[in-house]
Amino acid sequence: MAGLGRIARDETGILGGAIRYWPVRVGAAPVLLLGPVAVHPTAQGEGLAAAMIRDSLAQAAEHWERVLLVGDLPYYARFGFYRLVGVDMPPPTNPDRILGCDLVPGAWAGVRGPVMRAA
Numbered sequence: 001m002a003g004l005g006r007i008a009r010d011e012t013g014i015l016g017g018a019i020r021y022w023p024v025r026v027g028a029a030p031v032l033l034l035g036p037v038a039v040h041p042t043a044q045g046e047g048l049a050a051a052m053i054r055d056s057l058a059q060a061a062e063h064w065e066r067v068l069l070v071g072d073l074p075y076y077a078r079f080g081f082y083r084l085v086g087v088d089m090p091p092p093t094n095p096d097r098i099l100g101c102d103l104v105p106g107a108w109a110g111v112r113g114p115v116m117r118a119a
Contacts, residue, residue: 073096
């Protein structure tokens with residue numbers, strides 16, 4: 001999604017990290033898919049991904065109700081993500097890695113089905 005993705009460069013212009021969002025739907029519900037989240041190995045551990053995620057989620061909350069991603073719960077839980085049940089990503093996605101975040105309280109309640117391209 002234009003405006004939500006982030007690119008981080010150092011003072012010399014070298015790319016340090018980037019994140020991207022995509023509009024999708026789960027059943028009839030509009031969903032914002034976060035991914036990829038990438039940080040150059042020399043910048044990892046400096047909080048760059050966390051800053052980009054927090055900043056973009058705050059902006060996404062202005063227009064979206066829910067965000068989906070495939071990732072590690074121990075890392076993404078600090079941003080409000082939790083494991084989703086009943087949301088199906090195309091194989092070979094591990095169902096334990098399908099995570100959601102409510103940008104509006106209860107936004108994922110009752111949302112079930114396969115993840116599909118937005119119309």
